[in-house]
Amino acid sequence: MTATKAAFIGLGTMGYPMAGHLATAGHEITVFNRTRTRAEAWVREHGGRLGGTPAEAAAGAHLVFTCVGNDDDLRVVVYGTDGAFAGMEEGAVLVDHTTASGLVAREVGRAAAKRGLGFLDAPMSGGEEGAKKGILTIMVGGAPETFAKAEPVIGAYARAVTLMGPVGSGQLTKMVNQICCVGIIQGLAEGLNFALRAGLDANKVVDVISKGAAQSWQMDNRARTMIEDRFDFGFAVDWMLKDMRIVLAEAGENGAQVPVATLVEGYLARLQEQGAGRLDHTALIRLLGEA
Ligand SMILES: NC(=O)c1ccc[n+]([C@@H]2O[C@H](COP(=O)([O-])OP(=O)(O)OC[C@H]3O[C@@H](n4cnc5c(N)ncnc54)[C@H](OP(=O)(O)O)[C@@H]3O)[C@@H](O)[C@H]2O)c1
Incomplete structure (x- = not known):
């Protein structure tokens, strides 16, 4: 698989090891975490770069992953001048691993489409252990052509990645x-x-x-x-x-x-x-x- 330029936003219990698997698979990763010390620790452990804001981390990335707490946290890291969308270029894809509502998935999906971006809602099952071992189960909502761009890369930390239907179906x-x-x-x-x-x-x-x-x-x-x-x-x-x-x-x-x-x-x-x-x-x- 060819190496991809990717960003990972949200290095919590799940995101930290997931982003680590992407780096191990050879992808070029820039990370952002609200608490900067955690992002610094990740870069020390895995290499890669640190973005000062989600927008900075997402700049030039083909794939941008988010894994934050809830609907409002997702809106914070995606929208606004510091949000991931502000840094992403047309054709890039946002993959959201947060467990969030179908409502926010559809809302972010529409906002992405307006900017010429792809969006997948991609919540997961498997817990911290699954994230550490890279054997998560990922259920995805989105367009098949968008899914095709992300699926091989998601495989770095998942044993099953399944497209369930349009945006919102993953949630x-x-x-x-x-x-x-x-x-x-x-x-x-x-x-x-x-x-x-x-x-x-x-x-x-x-x-x-x-x-x-x-x-x-x-x-x-x-x-x-x-x-x-x-x-x-x-x-x-x-x-x-x-x-x-x-x-x-x-x-x-x-x-x-x-x-x-x-x-x-x-x-x-x-x-x-x-x-x-x-x-x-x-x-x-x-x-x-x-x-
Ligand atoms: N843990 C599990 O077993 C598990 C299993 C399946 C699904 N999930 C889901 O996966 C998601 C993440 O879970 P987790 O266990 O990794 O959570 P976590 O350890 O609490 O990490 C949450 C991450 O989101 C960031 N964040 C939260 N609010 C933010 C905001 N407003 N702006 C910017 N960053 C923000 C946090 O940054 P800080 O470091 O600054 O706090 C942290 O990086 C949740 O939706 C959860 O339901 C978790």
Whole structure:
């Protein structure tokens, strides 16, 4: 694959290793991070260049990647005189890996088209571990010709990259992923809490039932830490609450019934109020210990 001139904006938990894989694959990378020290650390580790603003980082890049927190963060790094769009040249493509709303994806997609730029909404699944190992699953919305430009480069940090439909389809697919995840995690929390209250050996229960129909990624990877009451890692309550609110807003538009997601949104909000926003969202089990 030919080396590409690319920019990466947002070197957080996910973005830092993802940008690292691009550099390792031989692409010419300029990075921007709001907290500059993190971008400096990335350049020390991987080489490449540092942009003072998203616009500066994006100047001359064929592909510009963003991976920030939410809808408003995306607008901050894309629009305005310092935003990525201001630095991008006609024909360049913005690939957004933020988990954001379908609304903002369509809005940024329209703004990109007006400037002669391509846009792909490309949220991901696989967590910090998937980003570090370069084995993320990426679900993409956008035009096929735009996807064709970005897909081989995204392959540096993904094991599956799938075009789901027009702009916004990536975010909608990620919403389905999150609806499924919260249902499974809440079910796992209730099952494990039940096992503990019933006086069973919860680890032994997991050993047995994980070989049957109740098996899931969550059971294999999170049941032990839930039993041990350990949540200092993983995907934060704050992030899952943001994602549930995106789901509920979209369901309000398309009429889908999401009773479990609605319940879990309330539980996550309670955890956040209790100051547990940065804990892994499997801390949902803690609420079952409340009187
Ligand atoms: N972590 C996961 O397991 C996971 C899995 C799948 C999807 N996601 C999604 O991926 C996205 C990023 O997650 P993460 O875990 O990498 O988050 P993170 O560690 O909090 O990093 C967020 C990044 O966005 C930057 N940022 C936030 N607001 C900004 C703003 N207003 N202007 C400029 N930069 C801003 C932050 O800069 P600073 O360094 O200055 O704060 C940081 O680089 C989120 O949408 C999340 O839902 C995360």
